[in-house]
């Protein structure tokens with residue numbers, strides 16, 4: 587990797603994604619012997635006191651980090667975002683109706699999966715605009731009798747993000763809001779007054795694949811369908827402190843190290859999530875501003891809903907895509923190829939991506955533009 591001798595390349599993968607280098611180093615140093623226990627975390631009983639300590643700390647740190655209120659449970663599960671697309675309706679739908687706001691690939695998948703367990707209603711959709719803007723909340727046709735309303739708060743593939751969650755009560759719905767926050771969890775604060783349940787796979791912004799985070803308000807527990815697998819019943823998981831069955835111990839440990847790293851981050855006066863949000867705003871602005879003023883690159887999304895985490899962009903001359911990607915790899919900028927359903931490029935700039943990584947990307951893009959003018 588020519589331009590960053592001795593340093594690791596910058597990794598723009600959409601997920602599994604880059605992790606903070608300090609976290610990887612800490613894990614490496616503890617790999618063979620965790621805190622004098624004589625064991626790797628991977629070798630510990632999930633019911634032993636060592637792992638108990640790791641899991642308790644991780645949960646407490648996540649609660650602090652995301653300012654999760656007392657009346658919400660934090661669950662460490664498996665099955666990923668796609669698993670939750672089934673697990674959420676199995677637990678919340680009561681076999682009745684659920685409303686879906688369709689904004690891109692992931693919310694479409696969620697609705698398709700949920701309709702196996704309940705009636706689903708598409709109450710808003712941006713499909714006619716090819717998922718390039720968000721449907722105005724005031725126009726949503728919310729049901730009177732929905733058991734919940736689902737939306738994907740950051741559409742990883744399409745690159746659009748809800749910068750404000752809807753206030754369902756103000757829109758006339760009594761249903762709890764379910765959000766899939768897989769790809770922007772911990773990048774910004776969550777307004778828990780507007781949320782009943784949030785789920786996300788860890789592999790975008792928190793840790794390795796295999797861990798799923800669920801944050802659920804306590805009144806939503808205990809309504810699972812009879813057919814819901816016990817290991818996926820939120821109440822069973824909550825009653826057993828996420829240890830009804832063996833939890834993804836390595837994922838919890840790695841995410842726990844990431845939570846500690848996040849809590850320590852500062853930007854001026856801001857710390858933790860507030861600091862990350864400032865940093866993420868600055869990173870995204872740098873990249874979007876450059877793309878918007880360039881003659882070679884373009885972003886096709888409405889300005890008010892552009893994701894801070896996943897930035898799709900195109901070369902106006904697509905015949906240069908391969909050269910762009912090859913040059914990027916040379917420059918130590920990895921995994922920039924766009925998702926196959928959208929094409930072009932995508933830079934995922936999650937929490938672990940420093941501002942310097944985005945600066946390096948913009949420098950490369952400017953250089954490529956100049957040399958191909």
Ligand SMILES: *Cc1c(COP(=O)(O)O)cnc(C)c1O
Pocket residue numbers: 601665666667668669692738740741742766767768769787790
């Ligand atoms: C990556 C992603 C998923 C998929 O999660 P899996 O862990 O692969 O099941 C779901 N939703 C969103 C928004 C994602 O970004």
